[in-house]
Amino acid sequence: MPESNPQIAPSRSNVGYLLLQAVNYAVFMAIVWYFSFSPPYRQLAENSAVVTLAFGHASKRVSECSVLTQEELDKLAPNMRKPMDCPRQRSPVTIELRLNGELAAREVLRPPGLYQDQSIDVYRNIKVPKGQHHLSVWMNDDSNVDGPTFEFEKTVKLLPAQRLVLSFDPDKNGFSVN
Amino acid sequence: MTKINPIKLGYRLLEGWFNFSFGPSWNPLYNLGTLTFFFFWVVLVSGLYLFIFFDTSIAGAYKSVEYISHEQWYMAGVMRSMHRYASDAAVITIILHMFREFSLDRYRGFRWFSWITGVPTLWFVITLGITGYWLVWDELALYLAVRSSELADALPFVSGSMARNFLEGQLTDRFFTLMGFLHLLGQPILLVFAVWIHVKRLSYVEINAPRGLAIGSFIALLALSLIAPVESHGPANLSQVPRVLHLDWFYLNVYPLLDYYTARQTWMITLGTTFLLMLLPWLPPKKTGKPAVVHLDHCNGCGQCADDCPFDAIDVRARTDGARWAHEVVVQPNQCAACGICLGSCPSSNPFRQKHEPLVTGIDMPQLSANQLRDETDRAISSLKADTKILVFGCDNTFDVSALESDNSAVVKVYCIGMLPSTLMEYALKKGADGIFITGCRTGDCYFRYGNVWLDKRFEGSRKPRLRARADRRRIMVSRGAEIDGARIRKSLADFHSAIAGLNASDHEPSRLGTDRDTQDAGI
Numbered sequence: 001m002p003e004s005n006p007q008i009a010p011s012r013s014n015v016g017y018l019l020l021q022a023v024n025y026a027v028f029m030a031i032v033w034y035f036s037f038s039p040p041y042r043q044l045a046e047n048s049a050v051v052t053l054a055f056g057h058a059s060k061r062v063s064e065c066s067v068l069t070q071e072e073l074d075k076l077a078p079n080m081r082k083p084m085d086c087p088r089q090r091s092p093v094t095i096e097l098r099l100n101g102e103l104a105a106r107e108v109l110r111p112p113g114l115y116q117d118q119s120i121d122v123y124r125n126i127k128v129p130k131g132q133h134h135l136s137v138w139m140n141d142d143s144n145v146d147g148p149t150f151e152f153e154k155t156v157k158l159l160p161a162q163r164l165v166l167s168f169d170p171d172k173n174g175f176s177v178n
Numbered sequence: 179m180t181k182i183n184p185i186k187l188g189y190r191l192l193e194g195w196f197n198f199s200f201g202p203s204w205n206p207l208y209n210l211g212t213l214t215f216f217f218f219w220v221v222l223v224s225g226l227y228l229f230i231f232f233d234t235s236i237a238g239a240y241k242s243v244e245y246i247s248h249e250q251w252y253m254a255g256v257m258r259s260m261h262r263y264a265s266d267a268a269v270i271t272i273i274l275h276m277f278r279e280f281s282l283d284r285y286r287g288f289r290w291f292s293w294i295t296g297v298p299t300l301w302f303v304i305t306l307g308i309t310g311y312w313l314v315w316d317e318l319a320l321y322l323a324v325r326s327s328e329l330a331d332a333l334p335f336v337s338g339s340m341a342r343n344f345l346e347g348q349l350t351d352r353f354f355t356l357m358g359f360l361h362l363l364g365q366p367i368l369l370v371f372a373v374w375i376h377v378k379r380l381s382y383v384e385i386n387a388p389r390g391l392a393i394g395s396f397i398a399l400l401a402l403s404l405i406a407p408v409e410s411h412g413p414a415n416l417s418q419v420p421r422v423l424h425l426d427w428f429y430l431n432v433y434p435l436l437d438y439y440t441a442r443q444t445w446m447i448t449l450g451t452t453f454l455l456m457l458l459p460w461l462p463p464k465k466t467g468k469p470a471v472v473h474l475d476h477c478n479g480c481g482q483c484a485d486d487c488p489f490d491a492i493d494v495r496a497r498t499d500g501a502r503w504a505h506e507v508v509v510q511p512n513q514c515a516a517c518g519i520c521l522g523s524c525p526s527s528n529p530f531r532q533k534h535e536p537l538v539t540g541i542d543m544p545q546l547s548a549n550q551l552r553d554e555t556d557r558a559i560s561s562l563k564a565d566t567k568i569l570v571f572g573c574d575n576t577f578d579v580s581a582l583e584s585d586n587s588a589v590v591k592v593y594c595i596g597m598l599p600s601t602l603m604e605y606a607l608k609k610g611a612d613g614i615f616i617t618g619c620r621t622g623d624c625y626f627r628y629g630n631v632w633l634d635k636r637f638e639g640s641r642k643p644r645l646r647a648r649a650d651r652r653r654i655m656v657s658r659g660a661e662i663d664g665a666r667i668r669k670s671l672a673d674f675h676s677a678i679a680g681l682n683a684s685d686h687e688p689s690r691l692g693t694d695r696d697t698q699d700a701g702i
Contacts, residue, residue, distance in 0.1 A: 017199065017200075017201075020198075020199045021199055021200055021204075021394055022394075023199075024196070024199050024200070024206075025394055025395070025397070025398035026398070028267070028270070028398065029263070029267075029399070029401070029402040031270065032263050032266045032267050032270065032402065033263070033402055033406050035266070035426070035427045035428055036262065036263065036266050036426050036427075036428065037424040037425075037426070038427075040422050040423070040424055040425075041423045041424070041425045041434055042422050042423075043419065043420060043421060043422070043423055043437075044419050044420075044421040045421075046421065049419070050419045052345065054339070054341070054342045054345055055342070056338065056339065056342065112337060118337065121331070121338055121339035121342070122339070123328070123331065123339045123341040123342055160421075161418050161419050161420070161421050162417065162418060162419075163416070163417050163418055163419050165345050165417075167345075178345075178417075
């Protein structure tokens with residue numbers, strides 16, 4: 001049966017074709033190598049640092065526990081008649097971070113969960129120039145209070161590429177820097 | 179030249195270049211799946227070796243990788259580089275595989291299942307690579323850990339902040355145990371499962387790359403690993419933010435999006451792109467022809483059609499009609515590609531079976547039946563008035579064979595040249611064709627996967643139903659090509675025409691083909 005199709009020719013295994021294949025492999029591997037490392041990605045400018053605001057916190061409940069009256073108890077199903085009513089909902093948390101007096105970040109965080117009763121988690125990165133900065137943090141975690149429930153101020157000196165972590169623990173005097 | 183869209187043209191030119199350089203059997207574009215498997219094997223073997231020296235602790239991970247890269251550079255270091263470069267090469271072959279299927283319109287219609295299961299498989303590969311980069315625990319790993327956690331934190335079902343784990347003093351060795359488990363066991367198993375699903379609707383799935391291509395790829399990987407060994411970034415420092423990173427863009431290209439978009443927006447972009455890719459087979463949909471139908475009274479359940487079906491759409495089951503045969507075949511309509519290869523493989527498709535008028539075969543195509551194929555062949559031959567009559571069979575999915583129509587060549591179009599019964603060649607020559615010219619997809623690139631291969635094997639006599647030895651092979655020519663190969667195919671036809679004319683002049687003997695009785699009936 002005649003066959004005119006040049007593609008039917010057996011795999012190219014003579015020296016000339018092997019050299020041609022080597023060129024193809026070299027091009028392929030050059031692509032592999034280049035994109036495996038390049039182009040370089042600059043995450044942070046040369047003279048910048050990062051302030052990371054990171055903490056978890058259970059805010060105050062929206063309302064305190066109260067004692068139910070007999071009349072209120074009677075309205076409930078028998079298996080739900082507990083004398084104390086403790087609403088689970090927690091307050092939204094408002095945080096403001098100022099750098100040298102200027103607002104750098106402001107967040108209003110609603111507690112997650114079906115009943116908004118879980119603790120909030122904060123993780124924010126703020127890129128800042130290296131050098132000395134005055135940090136001030138303002139937080140309200142109680143919807144029954146106007147104004148801040150926690151405040152923090154500190155002057156810090158940041159080195160290039162340094163990460164300064166601003167964390168919060170209500171049992172250890174509130175905010176702190178690491 | 180046939181009008182061709184630029185994407186397809188680009189692919190065809192690249193394919194042609196590789197055919198020239200490697201030949202079709204080693205053409206990387208025809209072996210993208212097996213090449214990906216080959217790179218996966220390299221990754222697996224090198225990864226197992228690296229794990230021997232890897233310390234799965236926060237304090238020890240980086241040091242152990244440094245040992246691998248520098249102190250045992252000649253073995254473990256080379257293994258590390260091959261591990262990385264083979265992973266990168268696999269992403270290229272996967273992307274090329276997607277590009278190939280897209281540019282050749284092989285992702286819609288009956289191929290929808292392979293396409294939509296393939297897209298998530300790419301994500302399995304990407305996430306496997308990402309966890310691999312975490313294990314090095316260098317600056318890049320820390321960047322990935324923090325950024326990945328930010329992405330995870332944006333998911334509605336994730337409570338708490340994962341990202342806070344990567345601040346000073348928060349991390350434990352359990353993290354590395356989890357990463358090690360994911361990278362070494364969990365994700366590879368998921369990936370293998372995903373690949374299994376991806377090829378579920380195919381038969382004769384190749385997983386071994388041709389030896390020459392595998393050897394060449396291995397040498398190239400080894401050379402790159404020796405010339406440009408992989409180095410780590412500086413050790414992860416939780417109190418520092420790395421300024422410049424050398425990202426592996428094959429795996430980590432999503433992360434820089436977080437500089438411009440929130441984590442939630444980044445999810446929307448990546449998931450949106452993924453869903454869009456998965457929806458492509460329906461944008462717009464492609465209609466597949468009507469599936470093959472079985473005529474049980476003409477089927478002896480030999481199972482040749484099931485063996486030949488490239489899409490695993492035919493089952494062989496116990497006989498249900500009380501006939502004396504043990505088996506029957508059943509077509510799965512939702513898997514049938516309507517390629518007609520089963521028609522070509524059925525012994526009952528023999529056009530000499532004149533006692534059955536019209537010709538009914540065991541498994542037939544509703545839109546181009548064995549009977550219609552025979553009628554078309556008769557019509558085409560009778561339309562030829564020239565001294566040298568060439569009958570051209572061509573498939574629908576490549577070069578438009580209608581362009582070959584002329585005074586001395588008549589055309590019969592088929593779904594795939596694999597649907598041509600071998601006996602039809604003898605029939606056509608018997609009915610007055612001086613030569614048969616068959617053209618289909620480029621070798622190694624059959625639109626229906628195996629139509630080309632089965633035709634060759636039937637003609638060689640190594641696969642049933644065979645072209646009988648007495649069929650005059652000098653009068654049959656196969657010349658394959660793509661849409662852009664029209665000039666070459668025309669030249670082949672012209673050369674073939676001259677050769678047949680010469681044969682006609684010199685061959686005064688009566689035809690060496692058998693009589694009707696020799697080829698009649700397959701015993702059904």
